[in-house]
Amino acid sequence: MNMTSRQSFLGENHEEVLAMQTVGIVGLCGGGSHIAQQLAHIGAGSFVIADFDFVEDTNLTRMVGSCPKDAEINEQKTTVIKRLINTIKPNTKVEVITDSWLSSYDMFQKCDVIFGCVDNYLERSNLESFCRKNSILYIDIGMDVHSTINGFLISGQIIVSKPDGVCMHCLGFLNDEIIAQEQNNYGAAGYKAQVIWPNATLASTAVAQYIASILPWSPDVKVPEMIHYDGNRHSLIVSSKLANLRAKGCPHYPGENNELD
Ligand SMILES: [Zn+2]
Numbered sequence: 001m002n003m004t005s006r007q008s009f010l011g012e013n014h015e016e017v018l019a020m021q022t023v024g025i026v027g028l029c030g031g032g033s034h035i036a037q038q039l040a041h042i043g044a045g046s047f048v049i050a051d052f053d054f055v056e057d058t059n060l061t062r063m064v065g066s067c068p069k070d071a072e073i074n075e076q077k078t079t080v081i082k083r084l085i086n087t088i089k090p091n092t093k094v095e096v097i098t099d100s101w102l103s104s105y106d107m108f109q110k111c112d113v114i115f116g117c118v119d120n121y122l123e124r125s126n127l128e129s130f131c132r133k134n135s136i137l138y139i140d141i142g143m144d145v146h147s148t149i150n151g152f153l154i155s156g157q158i159i160v161s162k163p164d165g166v167c168m169h170c171l172g173f174l175n176d177e178i179i180a181q182e183q184n185n186y187g188a189a190g191y192k193a194q195v196i197w198p199n200a201t202l203a204s205t206a207v208a209q210y211i212a213s214i215l216p217w218s219p220d221v222k223v224p225e226m227i228h229y230d231g232n233r234h235s236l237i238v239s240s241k242l243a244n245l246r247a248k249g250c251p252h253y254p255g256e257n258n259e260l261d
Pocket of ligand 1: 168
C-alpha cells in the first residue's frame with residue numbers, strides 16, 4: 001500500500017497524469033477554496049491561483065483553510081490558499097496573482113484547466129473567452145440563494161465549457177443583456193447570501209468532472225456541460241437541453257470550434 005493506492009482505480013499512471021496538470025483557479029473563497037483543497041489532496045502538479053481580495057470575518061463561515069487570525073490581519077486570500085495547498089502537499093508549486101487574473105493572464109495560458117469561482121457574469125464571459133482562445137478546459141461554478149414566499153431556495157450550477165463544445169452563451173447562462181444589466185447595477189447588488197455546503201457540493205462536482213475528463217475510470221463516465229443544483233431538494237440534475245445544443249454546435253466561438261462529439 002502506498003499513499004495513493006486508494007485512488008489507484010483512476011489508472012496505473014494516475015499519479016503521473018495528475019502531476020503533469022497545471023490547475024488555474026480564479027476566485028478563492030467559498031467555491032475556489034474547496035477546489036484547491038481537493039486537487040491538492042488528489043495530487044495535482046501545480047497551481048495558478050488568483051484573487052485580489054482579503055479575508056474578512058464574513059469569509060470564515062465558508063472559506064476552507066481560513067482561520068480567525070487571517071480575518072484579524074486581513075490576510076490576502078491567495079496567501080491562505082497557497083498555505084492550504086502547501087500544508088497538504090508541501091512541494092506543490094503555487095503561483096499567485098493578487099490582482100485581477102486579467103492582469104497576469106499569460107500565467108494562465110499554461111493551465112490545463114481553469115476553474116472560475118467568481119460571482120459576476122462579465123468575468124465569467126472573459127474567462128470562457130480566454131479559455132476558448134487558448135484551448136483550455138473551463139469549469140464554472142456558482143450558487144445563489146433566492147427568497148421565496150415561504151423561505152429561501154438554494155440553487156446553483158456547474159458548467160463545463162470544453163474548447164470545442166457548447167459554451168455558456170449556448171447554454172443560455174450568459175448573454176449580452178445579462179452582462180449589460182449587471183454592469184448597470186454594479187454596486188447596487190448588495191450582499192449575496194452564501195453558505196458552505198452548496199459551495200462544497202458544486203466544487204466537488206466540478207472536481208469530479210475535471211478528473212473524469214482526464215482520468216475516466218469507466219467508459220460510461222460522462223462530463224456533461226451543465227448540471228443544475230437544487231439545494232432544497234438536494235439534487236444534481238444534468239441539463240435536459242444538452243443533446244439539442246450539441247447537435248446545433250456553438251456559433252459564439254466560430255474560429256475556435258471544431259466538429260462536436
Ligand atoms: Zn456558444
